[in-house]
Amino acid sequence: MSDPTTNPYAWRPTDLEAIRRALQMPATAPAVRAINDAMAQLEASYPDPIPSAKASLDAIALIDAALLAPPPPLDPDAPPQNAVVTKVSRKGAAIPIPEQLPTKKLDVIEYATDLLMEEVVTEYEIPSADQAAAASSLAPAQQRRLHAQTILLILPSLRSWQANPQPSSYQGWILRG
Numbered sequence: 001m002s003d004p005t006t007n008p009y010a011w012r013p014t015d016l017e018a019i020r021r022a023l024q025m026p027a028t029a030p031a032v033r034a035i036n037d038a039m040a041q042l043e044a045s046y047p048d049p050i051p052s053a054k055a056s057l058d059a060i061a062l063i064d065a066a067l068l069a070p071p072p073p074l075d076p077d078a079p080p081q082n083a084v085v086t087k088v089s090r091k092g093a094a095i096p097i098p099e100q101l102p103t104k105k106l107d108v109i110e111y112a113t114d115l116l117m118e119e120v121v122t123e124y125e126i127p128s129a130d131q132a133a134a135a136s137s138l139a140p141a142q143q144r145r146l147h148a149q150t151i152l153l154i155l156p157s158l159r160s161w162q163a164n165p166q167p168s169s170y171q172g173w174i175l176r177g
Helices: 015-022 029-045 050-068 105-110 129-135 140-154 156-161
Strands: 084-092 118-125
Touching: 015 029, 015 050, 015 140, 029 156, 050 140, 140 156
Parallel strands: none
Antiparallel strands: 084 118
């Protein structure tokens, strides 16, 4: 494999483990060898989809990090999660704050303290049910699944190594009754 810093069509050193995690493959030597062989074959024969695969791996890593992160603490002053910012206005702090601020009480009174204060007003709008559904049309798990399917389209030989393979839109399961 060539140098990933100079060639965007080369795999990064961390991509092998990222592919294994993205496709939920077992951490066995044959599975890792299969990933390595598929990566080497793609890079040698047709490296054009490698940037797309790396982008999908990065997106899956962000989704996994967001899913594993603890939920933020509830703040009573915080807007609802589905609120949309409609207007932000700022008032004050028109001049830069000097290095040395007044320290004595009389100096503070003489100094124009209103120039040091900044007020930020943010207005929120809670979207309707239709707008909220359109904004969050894909749940994080579904986004992750779509990125994993993109990787499987680029590296189709890895489909059989998945712990729980999902049928693609081009194949199905045979049910016998």
